[in-house]
Amino acid sequence: MNANLVGPGPSGETPVVFGGSAAAGRLLVPEVATIIDIRDETASGDVKTFKVRMDRPEAEEAWSHLPGQCAMVSVFGVGEAMISITSSPTRGWPLELSIKRVGRVTGALHDSQAGDKIGLRGPYGNRFPTEEWKGKNLLFVAGGIGLAPVRCLIDYCLAHRDQFGHVDIVYGARSPGDLCFKDCIFNRWSRQKDTTVSLTVDKGDETWTGPTALVPMFLEELGPSPKNAVAITCGPPIMIKFTLQSLAKLGFTDDQIVTTLELKMQCGVGKCGRCNIGDKYVCVDGPVFTLSQIKELPNEF
Amino acid sequence: MPRKLDVKTLGQAQGALRAEARRLLTDGTVSVFLGHEEGWDGLPVAFFAATPEEAGRLVWNPLVAFNLAKYLLDRLAGEEKVGIVVNGCGSLALDRILKDHRFPRERLYVVGIPCTGLLDPEKVLALPDEERERVLEGGEAGEDLYLKRCGWCDAPNPVVYDTLIGDPVPDEPVAQEYPRVVELEAMTPEERFEHFKGLYEKCIRCFACRNVCPACNCRECSLDQWEPLWMGRSTGASEQLMYHFIRAFDVAGRCIRCGECERVCSVGIPLMELNDKFLKDISELFGVKRPHVPADIEPLGQFALEDPDLEGAV
Amino acid sequence: MASIPVPKATKLVPRTGLGAWIRALTAGSTVMAPVKDEGKSLFRELEPGEEDLIDLHTVHTVNSPKGAILPQTEALLTYQSTTDGEGGKSLRLEPTAGPRPVILFGVRPCDAAAVELFNNVFLTGDFVDDHYKSRRDGLTVVAVACRQPAKACFCTAFDLSPGGERGADVVLYDRSGPGRGTPDAGSGAFYAVAYTDKGEALLESSEAAAAGVAPVPAGEGQDLGRVVAAYRGLETPLGAKLGRVDVASKLDNLFESPYWEKVAARCISCGTCTFVCPTCYCFGVADCGAGGGGVRFRYWDSCKFPQFMLMAAGHNPRPAKKARTRQRFMHKLNYYHHRYGEYLCVGCGRCVESCPVGLHLPQVVGEVRGLEQ
Ligand SMILES: Cc1cc2nc3c(=O)[nH]c(=O)nc-3n(C[C@H](O)[C@H](O)[C@H](O)COP(=O)(O)OP(=O)(O)OC[C@H]3O[C@@H](n4cnc5c(N)ncnc54)[C@H](O)[C@@H]3O)c2cc1C
Ligand code: SF4
Ligand code: SF4
Ligand code: SF4
Ligand code: FES
Numbered sequence: 001m002n003a004n005l006v007g008p009g010p011s012g013e014t015p016v017v018f019g020g021s022a023a024a025g026r027l028l029v030p031e032v033a034t035i036i037d038i039r040d041e042t043a044s045g046d047v048k049t050f051k052v053r054m055d056r057p058e059a060e061e062a063w064s065h066l067p068g069q070c071a072m073v074s075v076f077g078v079g080e081a082m083i084s085i086t087s088s089p090t091r092g093w094p095l096e097l098s099i100k101r102v103g104r105v106t107g108a109l110h111d112s113q114a115g116d117k118i119g120l121r122g123p124y125g126n127r128f129p130t131e132e133w134k135g136k137n138l139l140f141v142a143g144g145i146g147l148a149p150v151r152c153l154i155d156y157c158l159a160h161r162d163q164f165g166h167v168d169i170v171y172g173a174r175s176p177g178d179l180c181f182k183d184c185i186f187n188r189w190s191r192q193k194d195t196t197v198s199l200t201v202d203k204g205d206e207t208w209t210g211p212t213a214l215v216p217m218f219l220e221e222l223g224p225s226p227k228n229a230v231a232i233t234c235g236p237p238i239m240i241k242f243t244l245q246s247l248a249k250l251g252f253t254d255d256q257i258v259t260t261l262e263l264k265m266q267c268g269v270g271k272c273g274r275c276n277i278g279d280k281y282v283c284v285d286g287p288v289f290t291l292s293q294i295k296e297l298p299n300e301f
Numbered sequence: 302m303p304r305k306l307d308v309k310t311l312g313q314a315q316g317a318l319r320a321e322a323r324r325l326l327t328d329g330t331v332s333v334f335l336g337h338e339e340g341w342d343g344l345p346v347a348f349f350a351a352t353p354e355e356a357g358r359l360v361w362n363p364l365v366a367f368n369l370a371k372y373l374l375d376r377l378a379g380e381e382k383v384g385i386v387v388n389g390c391g392s393l394a395l396d397r398i399l400k401d402h403r404f405p406r407e408r409l410y411v412v413g414i415p416c417t418g419l420l421d422p423e424k425v426l427a428l429p430d431e432e433r434e435r436v437l438e439g440g441e442a443g444e445d446l447y448l449k450r451c452g453w454c455d456a457p458n459p460v461v462y463d464t465l466i467g468d469p470v471p472d473e474p475v476a477q478e479y480p481r482v483v484e485l486e487a488m489t490p491e492e493r494f495e496h497f498k499g500l501y502e503k504c505i506r507c508f509a510c511r512n513v514c515p516a517c518n519c520r521e522c523s524l525d526q527w528e529p530l531w532m533g534r535s536t537g538a539s540e541q542l543m544y545h546f547i548r549a550f551d552v553a554g555r556c557i558r559c560g561e562c563e564r565v566c567s568v569g570i571p572l573m574e575l576n577d578k579f580l581k582d583i584s585e586l587f588g589v590k591r592p593h594v595p596a597d598i599e600p601l602g603q604f605a606l607e608d609p610d611l612e613g614a615v
Numbered sequence: 616m617a618s619i620p621v622p623k624a625t626k627l628v629p630r631t632g633l634g635a636w637i638r639a640l641t642a643g644s645t646v647m648a649p650v651k652d653e654g655k656s657l658f659r660e661l662e663p664g665e666e667d668l669i670d671l672h673t674v675h676t677v678n679s680p681k682g683a684i685l686p687q688t689e690a691l692l693t694y695q696s697t698t699d700g701e702g703g704k705s706l707r708l709e710p711t712a713g714p715r716p717v718i719l720f721g722v723r724p725c726d727a728a729a730v731e732l733f734n735n736v737f738l739t740g741d742f743v744d745d746h747y748k749s750r751r752d753g754l755t756v757v758a759v760a761c762r763q764p765a766k767a768c769f770c771t772a773f774d775l776s777p778g779g780e781r782g783a784d785v786v787l788y789d790r791s792g793p794g795r796g797t798p799d800a801g802s803g804a805f806y807a808v809a810y811t812d813k814g815e816a817l818l819e820s821s822e823a824a825a826a827g828v829a830p831v832p833a834g835e836g837q838d839l840g841r842v843v844a845a846y847r848g849l850e851t852p853l854g855a856k857l858g859r860v861d862v863a864s865k866l867d868n869l870f871e872s873p874y875w876e877k878v879a880a881r882c883i884s885c886g887t888c889t890f891v892c893p894t895c896y897c898f899g900v901a902d903c904g905a906g907g908g909g910v911r912f913r914y915w916d917s918c919k920f921p922q923f924m925l926m927a928a929g930h931n932p933r934p935a936k937k938a939r940t941r942q943r944f945m946h947k948l949n950y951y952h953h954r955y956g957e958y959l960c961v962g963c964g965r966c967v968e969s970c971p972v973g974l975h976l977p978q979v980v981g982e983v984r985g986l987e988q
Contacts, residue, residue: 026745028900028913029692029710076694076706077902077909081927103927104528117696117706264926266900269742272916273897274924276942278870279950284741298870298945301932341981342766346973347881367972371883375936503657505678505687508920509885509971525922534901534914535688565971567677567887569655 027269030074030119031059036094037114043177046101047145048110049086051094054120060093065123067130067153068260068288072268073097073109074119081105082265082283085123086148086181088155095120098148098180124268125287128153128232128258130160137165139224141243143215143235144173147180149260149287150234154184158192167192168224172200172215172239176208198222216242219250226251232258244291254292261286261294263301277301307417309439310467314414315361317466318386321412322356331384331410333376335369337361344422347372361386363420363437366448368561370394370515373404382408388416390450392459393557394515399461400599401555403518413462415470418451421564449573450560453477460596477558477590479581481574497575501541503568510562510572516552523547545575553579554601619847620780623815625831625839626807628787632827634666639822640718644755647683648720649676658682661720671721674765675965679893680726683717684733684750687890687915691746691900695908711746716753718817725770725961727758727782729893735955736896746913755813758783759805760843762793764851767964769977771854775961778846784814792842793849806831806839853964853977860958862983866949870941874986878979879940881972886917888966888975889943894959897923918942944979 037051054060065071065085074080081103087096101110109118130153138157142150157164169189173179179199190197200211200218211218216239224231231252233243240259247257263275263282270284278298280286322334336359338348345365349372350356368391376383387395392413398404424446425433436442444452455475459465485493511517511524524532524544532543556576563572584590587600628636640646646661649670656673658680670676690711698704719727730751737747761768761777770776777793780786787805807828809815818828831839889895899916903909916923919939925931933939951959966975 026692026710027742028744028746028911029708032706032708034704074911076696076911077904077907079902080900106927115702115704117704119706119708263932264924266898266916269744270740271737271742271744271747271896272899272913273736273918273946274899274916276946276950278945279953300870300938340973341975341978342967342973344973349880372881375880503652505890505915507886507890507917509883509887512883512885513971525920533903534899534916535903535912536914537688565885565887567891567969568657569653569677 028121028267030072030080030121031056033118033120035112035114035116035118038112041098041145041180041182042173043175045110047098047178047180048101049096049098049181050109051096052118052120053094055117063123065089065095066127067156068127068149069123069125070149070268070287071095071097071120071122072124072265073099073105074121075105075108075112076117076119078108079105080119080266081109082124082268084149084152084260084287086151088152088159090156090159098145098151100145122268124283126285128288130157130163133157133230134163135165135228137168137225137227137229139168139170139229139231141170141215141219141231141233141235141247143171143239143243144178145180146233146235146239147171148234150232151181151184153232154189158189158195161193165194165228167195168222169195169197170200170215170219170222170224171197172202172213172218174202176201176205214242215239216246219243220246223250226253226256230256230258234260254295255290257291258288259291259294260288307439310417311362314466315359318361318412318414319356319359321464321466322350322359322384322386323353325384325410325412326350326356327353330382332381334359334384334386335372336386337365337367337369342426344426359386361414363418363442364422364425366419366422366564368394368513368515368559370398371513371518373398373409374518377404380408382410384410384412386412386414387459387462388414388419389454389457389459390416390557390559392461393456394559396461397515397555397557398518401516401518409463411459411462411464413459413465415459415465415467416454416457417470418454418457419448420446421448423564448560448564450558453558455590455594474590477580477584479577481571482578482581485574485578497542497545498538500570500574501545502538503570504536504541504544505568506536506541506544507567509565509567511548513561513565514548514552515557515559515561516555517548519551545572549575549579552576554583554599556580620810622808622810623812624809624818626809626818626823626828627790627831627835628805628807628828630803630805633669635826636823636828637661637666637669637720638663639820639826640720640817642822644716644718644753646718646720647680649673649722658722669721671759674723674761674763674768675963675968677965677969678891679729679963679965680719680722681729681733681893681896683719684730684747684754685896685898685915688912689746689914690910690912692911693908694902694911697907713749714753716755717750718755718757720757721759721787722756722783723761723963724758724777724779724781724783724786725768725775725963726893727756728770728775728779729961729963730754730756730782732894732955732957732959732961733896735951735957739955755785755817756783757785757787757814757817759787760789760793760846761849762789764849764854765964765968766852767967768851769854769857769962769964771849771851772857772860772962772977772980773958773960774859776847777849777851778843780808780810784811785809785817788839788842788846790838790842792845806842808839808843851962853967854962857977857980860948860960860980862980863949863952863958865983865986866945869983869986870945872986874982875941876937878974878982879936882919882936882940882974883972884919884921884936884939885971886915886919887969887971889917889919890915891965891969892960893963893965894947894961918946940974944976944983947976948980948983 032055033052039049041047083097086098204212265275266272268283270281275282325331334350337345338358340346458469533540583600589600648661650668651670656670656676658676693709696706737744790804809818898913900913947959
């Protein structure tokens with residue numbers, strides 16, 4: 001079993017040496033990986049999806065991630081960035097990473113080409129507690145690149161379709177060109193049994209015939225029922241803020257709402273002291289939290 | 302030679318300072334007053350009085366070594382008017398920040414106190430109890446107990462103030478001497494390089510020297526930037542030299558010779574060596590003894606059409 | 616008080632034999648010790664022949680010995696990328712070789728205990744930090760009990776003591792026991808007590824014997840027990856003033872307190888407190904060398920630096936001094952306590968002595984006690 005799936009390890013627990021990224025079994029030393037394909041996700045090109053493979057077959061074999069987990073991606077000479085794994089484990093290798101250009105590492109990744117070498121270590125973080133959701137209806141609410149971690153989860157749930165009730169996917173972006181994972185949202189997902197995909201954009205264009213509304217408002221209009229349901233939401237902080245209010249209005253309790261947090265990270269393994277909120281480290285105790293867990297944390301951010 | 306510490310006058314100044322701060326906070330001239338209070342171990346620490354009652358906690362004694370002016374940068378955002386107390390060197394620090402346009406003079410109310418010298422808190426704290434009490438009560442203090450900067454101070458009277466407490470003290474010019482620089486200049490370039498490398502090797506890059514310095518007042522320090530990365534985060538020799546040379550060049554011409562960088566350095570690096578080299582060169586090249594004398598010349602921060610070096614250059 | 620482990624070995628080390636003993640130790644390991652340097656006492660690697668510079672007089676070095684297990688800059692790996700004639704790329708990663716074993720000689724019991732607090736972080740949980748582990752495994756700690764704790768010492772506020780053995784393999788106790796006056800004006804010999812196998816090996820080696828490390832004379836056993844107990848029972852000046860630190864649960868409710876704004880006001884956001892502290896461990900990771908090849912290293916970082924949490928796109932979750940100061944003290948006195956059941960401070964007093972503006976942990980503990988919930 002993957003060591004970091006057992007959840008955060010408070011002191012006293014027998015330490016488990018992690019073998020996932022085992023260049024020489026060293027924690028902060030990544031595996032060498034190769035970018036095998038790069039695809040633009042958005043019209044503006046600010047989000048790209050990278051398909052990557054590890055160079056050592058044994059390393060690929062040792063790797064196993066679950067929805068919600070992340071990988072630390074290295075561009076040597078520049079640095080590292082924590083990135084959610086957007087491809088479902090059920091789809092195997094190559095791994096897919098969808099990355100928004102915001103700074104040095106993400107910029108260097110955007111400037112790279114298929115065939116370039118990078119570093120990968122992980123998988124890190126906890127995961128979505130899918131086994132607790134058996135028999136429940138799932139409501140996914142995502143904005144912009146926030147669909148990246150959720151995409152992995154949706155694919156995973158759809159691969160285990162029989163375990164869940166109705167699946168509702170609500171997704172929005174600033175403009176039609178900013179909608180990511182077009183193949184999934186326009187084709188693959190809506191063809192699945194008992195699955196609806198509802199899309200919205202803040203501002204349409206001449207090709208757009210769908211609704212134009214901000215995600216939280218759109219969600220309220222759709223009015224999904226909280227009965228026997230779980231809501232999973234990811235997106236920019238401002239969207240999350242209003243989506244949480246909308247979910248509350250719809251009657252979702254804090255326990256029924258699951259989201260992911262993002263903070264600056266350097267090690268990804270709970271050592272560097274960077275990513276804490278109160279006594280929780282987002283890199284090992286998160287990034288997935290229920291809203292009631294988040295409300296227990298100091299209101300720092 | 303430091304001036305003779307005058308504890309009685311200091312005590313009177315403390316009373317007047319409290320009264321003045323109380324007045325300013327009561328009549329609304331300022332909404333906060335930057336001074337010192339007695340800290341946990343008896344040494345003065347920076348204190349920001351926000352009510353007339355809190356003005357009663359202000360202290361003024363031979364240990365108020367810490368320059369307060371730099372704290373103004375924390376209050377840059379906002380409209381509030383700020384009161385601040387300065388002695389001679391404290392006013393030079395303030396003057397630096399004003400000249401660099403890092404805080405508006407209109408938002409300041411400055412209470413100045415002429416200075417009869419300050420003692421080095423660390424050295425005083427290290428004295429045996431009775432000896433410390435004796436000194437703090439006005440007994441003779443050895444020259445080595447004074448702050449180093451008192452030894453070369455020629456500005457005991459505040460150069461900026463709105464209210465002056467007490468009478469100005471006599472301020473004869475003091476010869477600015479740089480014995481350590483003379484030694485440095487006598488070295489070969491290789492020896493000098495080794496010397497500085499050895500000094501800065503000990504640096505733990507805590508940035509206390511930069512953060513305490515009134516001339517280090519840039520909005521964003523180039524040394525904090527990642528893009529471009531001027532200084533790597535490793536503590537190898539090249540990064541250490543980079544740090545200290547950049548810093549010395551940056552404050553050249555603006556360093557007020559307060560020596561605070563050297564005083565706060567926990568590992569004891571004589572940081573003033575390099576600053577003093579620049580001060581000495583500037584005084585020899587431009588006739589500017591210290592950045593404020595004459596007050597209207599900024600040796601490295603001014604452009605003059607009649608600059609003799611311009612001839613033939615344009 | 617935690618129970619005192621049974622010593623594995625006890626010896627008598629004459630002061631005059633210290634140099635030879637350390638010289639012998641230097642042969643197999645790197646020795647780090649407090650050394651007098653231009654008036655300051657600094658922890659650093661001892662060069663051969665420098666044995667006489669060791670400073671067992673000053674209670675605290677300015678810097679802590681934590682660099683032995685978490686160097687300020689530590690290479691993690693080297694990388695080298697190449698492109699062949701056809702444009703095929705390759706990348707080689709070489710984890711850095713294991714470090715030489717280190718003997719920390721002459722650390723104070725507080726600093727020895729601090730190593731254990733690092734273990735909580737780096738060796739427990741789902742991930743073991745192997746870079747740390749290899750340094751820790753190669754570390755031997757020879758502590759020296761404090762004859763006269765310094766003014767700023769408060770290890771006793773954390774159930775540690777000037778004669779404590781936590782984290783130490785060997786503790787040296789001046790034979791004449793604790794006492795006023797100059798801390799090293801002792802009797803000319805130390806009782807050396809080994810509490811671990813590693814310590815025992817150090818004392819039983821032939822080199823030790825050659826340097827004059829000898830059995831405790833028959834009949835002196837009782838004196839030894841008395842002396843060790845005296846060190847263990849010694850009070851510390853600031854510890855006596857502060858009492859046992861007990862604020863962890865109180866702080867649960869003080870996150871929003873206006874106190875943090877007030878206490879942070881005079882902080883100048885340097886990293887002195889965190890860098891001199893033996894228990895602060897936060898680090899960053901960066902690369903040195905562009906494109907083709909270089910080194911990835913970690914380096915000490917500080918929660919007191921404004922850039923510590925700065926994220927891409929300029930968002931900074933802790934832009935204000937208030938938030939950063941609160942983070943430092945909450946981490947030490949509350950968050951860490953929640954995770955590991957103890958405080959992240961050993962009462963060494965370095966922050967008391969080194970903060971340029973007199974803002975330090977004992978003061979905060981004292982003030983927090985007085986706050987309304
Ligand atoms: C759990 C999690 C999941 C994420 N998932 C995704 C995802 O799926 N897709 C996506 O696009 N993004 C994701 N992110 C965000 C992503 O990690 C950041 O956008 C990325 O780290 C930015 O890196 P950068 O180098 O481009 O930005 P920069 O800000 O330029 O650089 C950040 C890096 O540079 C260095 N650095 C720069 N400035 C400083 C400084 N002042 N102090 C110290 N170090 C500095 C550090 O090495 C740091 O890691 C996720 C983040 C988290 C925490
Ligand atoms: S104060 Fe001293 S140790 Fe800190 S950065 Fe400056 S020179 Fe280095
Ligand atoms: S508390 Fe003191 S040492 Fe720490 S960052 Fe603030 S000023 Fe520097
Ligand atoms: S917080 Fe202060 S007293 Fe405690 S271990 Fe760190 S430096 Fe020492
Ligand atoms: S990223 Fe280092 S502790 Fe979380």
